Amino acid sequence: MAYILNFDTATKNCSVSVSNDGELLAFEELNSEGYSHGEKLHVFIEKVLKEVEINISDLAAVCVGKGPGSYTGLRIGVSAAKGICFALDIPLISIETLDVLASAVDVKDGVIVSMLDARRLEVFSAVYTVSGDRIRKTEAQIINSESFEGYLKKGKVYFVGDGAEKCKELIQHKNAVFIDDEFPSAKNMTVMAYEKYVKKEFEDVAYFEPFYLKDFVGIKPKPRKQY
16 A cells, blocks of 8 residues: 655645545645645644544655745645655655646546646646646746637637636637636645656655746835935
């Protein structure tokens, strides 16, 4: 048996699950505008382990959503994952957050565009076949009325994630389908995590870093008034 703890904190959805040989056993998540990941992550970890009636020492590996996404959220999630793996001397697995998001879409034709809100008209996005194979790499891009036009001309394009919301007014093609209220969830990480575990596709715990995709940009303080 391979118990794997999975969690993703890259968006406002703080999500944790535990699985055994790829089968989902328990999960907890909270979608909050307040980004309370620092408060909720370890509480959720304790809850799912208790529900399955195992100790943290029973884990075979930890899988974390590596981004892109919120800078602070990613730091919290990756730091927690590395800490558990280091303490227990177990493998660390990572999955791109956009892959997790795309896996939640179950359609028969067209392509899936998984996208997360960045800022203003920018999104982090990647494009997938309906079977989950990536056909365009992850990019940070500015959305306009011609975005994804090549895919839209060929057939249905399913936009999923909080980045899709800002596209509705700009992309009004007849083949555009917007899937609302879907966020990266640890319940969708279980199969991918187990496949990586079997293949021993592990990260270096000491040197692994989140996939930020672009540099963190803080808010500049307002200049002080001169008296």
